[in-house]
Amino acid sequence: MKENTDGDNVTLEDTLDSLNSRSFGPLLLVPAIMAVSPIGAIPGMSIVTGCVLMLIAIQMIFSSGRPWLPQRLLDFSFSRETLTKGIDKTLPWAKWLEGFTSRRLQTITHAPFHYVIATIVAFLALLFIPLAFLPFAVAIPGTAIALFALGITVRDGVLVILGFAVSCAAIGLAIYAWPF
Incomplete structure (x- = not known):
């Protein structure tokens, strides 16, 4: 990790480094939520989000723990105050979500299951088309x-197991409603 010499700014690289191997989670979550939200109903948006998810999943399979992003994007910086305000705004949602999650069955959130999850995410992203x-x-x-x-x-791990179950439903839907 590059040492940030400016105490008032935070780079995207600093943020990803603080998440370690969990940085793939938020990168997957944003386009997945976009696909589920009304934004996903915009013609072509599901294909765009599917492609983004596919790229992230492939990186999960072949990277060494942290996603690769162009240096220009990693150098993107924002003020520490902006980060703090963003955290303060999302904290109530995070606390609400924390009520449904805990560190259960952690083994299936790490390697080698990490690669299985990435493969399934890549396949699900292909189903977007x-x-x-x-x-x-x-x-x-x-x-x-x-x-x-x-x-x-x-x-x-319980959320991961739920993800596997919903994946089966998605595959069933794709087989049942295959448009070709």
């Missing part, structure tokens, strides 16, 4: 990916 032709069908694999992302982030 055919499911994009059905209204809101991407919400099911998007929900599975969001559960995986939360499970990785908070080290909750």
Whole structure:
């Protein structure tokens, strides 16, 4: 990690370093939530989010613990005050979510299961393409990916198991409603 000499700014690289191997979780969570939300109903958006999720999942399989991002993006900085305000705004939501999560079955949130999760996320991201032709069908694999992302982030294996269950539903939907 590069040492930040400016005490008033935080870089994206600093933020990812503080998350260690859990940094894949939030990176998966953002596009997964976009796919599940009404934003995912915008024509073409599900394919864009699916491609982003695919890239992140491939990095999970082949990287050495932290996602690769272009140096220009890693050097993006924002004020420590902005970070603090963002944390303060999301803290009530995080505390609410914490009531549903805990460090359960942590073993399945680490390697070698980490690679299994990444492979399933990549496959689910591929399902976004055919499911994009059905209204809101991407919400099911998007929900599975969001559960995986939360499970990785908070080290909750129960969320990962729920992600596996919802993945089965997404695969069933894709087989049942295959548009080709």
